[in-house]
Amino acid sequence: MMQLTLIGIGTGNPEHLTLQAVRAINAQDMILIPRKGEGKADLAELRRAICDEVLTNTSTRIVEFDLPVRDEATPDYRQRVDDWHDAIALAWVEAMGGTPVGKVALLVWGDPSLYDSTLRIAARLNPAPQITVIPGITSLQALTAAHAIPINDIGAPFVVTTGRRLRDEGWPTGVDTLAIMLDGACAFQTLSPEGLHIWWGGYVGMKEQIICEGPLAEVGERIVKMRAEARESHGWIMDIYILRRV
Structure with missing residues (x-):
């Protein structure tokens, strides 16, 4: 039986690896590294750099493969993701x-x-592998650390959601704090900025980290510009932000 280990690596900073992750990396026969095209070559390079730094097992093979591109022409979102x-x-x-x-x-x-979605993809393998998950630092943790803030008010809930849902459905009811992930189009621009505070970060936890915070009405346009310039410079960007009603 195949033993598949999914190892959380934080934001690509080798210092984010847990001791459990380092041990798991060195216990493998093979490590798969996806290539996402020239524009995102840094992502594969960061994984290679992690292996160069912590992999001491000389029998472990590193195998790279080209990651398929999602067909955006399919009108049904769920179908094209599947x-x-x-x-x-x-x-x-x-x-x-x-x-x-x-x-x-x-x-x-x-x-x-x-x-x-790595776990959902792993569920498609036949025969089913034995799966082990090594948790890692999330971008949400890295963002709150970068801004030195707690994500929740005392006794208050918060919602973690996506930019697409924020754009299509608006602010969820019953909460004053949102963490927005997977937002490729700065969906906060669809909201009335009055009374909203934003804590934004790109490449959080990495040497390229950029952050910005303030009233959304004052810093929203600056964040859009910073994000576009960073994406143009690196060819990719991973960013995340928190919105709070104040």
Whole structure:
């Protein structure tokens, strides 16, 4: 039976690895590293850098593969995501040589359990592997640390959601604090900024980290500009933000 280990690597900073993650990396027969095209070559390079720093097991093979591109032409969002995940699972199997056996690991940004689909993709493998998850630092933790803030008010709930849902559905009822992930279009621009405070960060926890905070009415346009310039410079960006009614 194949043993698949999903290892949370935080934001790509080797210092974010737990001791458990380092031990798991060194226990593998194979580590799969996805390539996401030239514009996101840094992402594969960061995974390689992590392996260079902590991998001491000389028998562990590092195998790279091209990550399939999601077909945005399919009108149904859920269907195009499902099709994409099917294609990724197939790419994993092909990278393993067509026979998923032994101990194989993937290095997962943040934590495999929070807004990440690696576990859902793994469920598509046949035969089903034995799965082990090594938790990692999430971008949400890195963001609150960068701004030195707690995410919740005393005794108050908060909601973690996506930019797409914020744009399409507006502010969720019953909460005053939102953490917004997977937002490629600065969905906060769809809100009335009055009475809202934002804590934003790009590449949080990495050497490229950029952050900005303040009343949304005052810093919203600045964040949009910072994000666009950073994405142009690096070819990719991972960002996250917290919104709070004040």
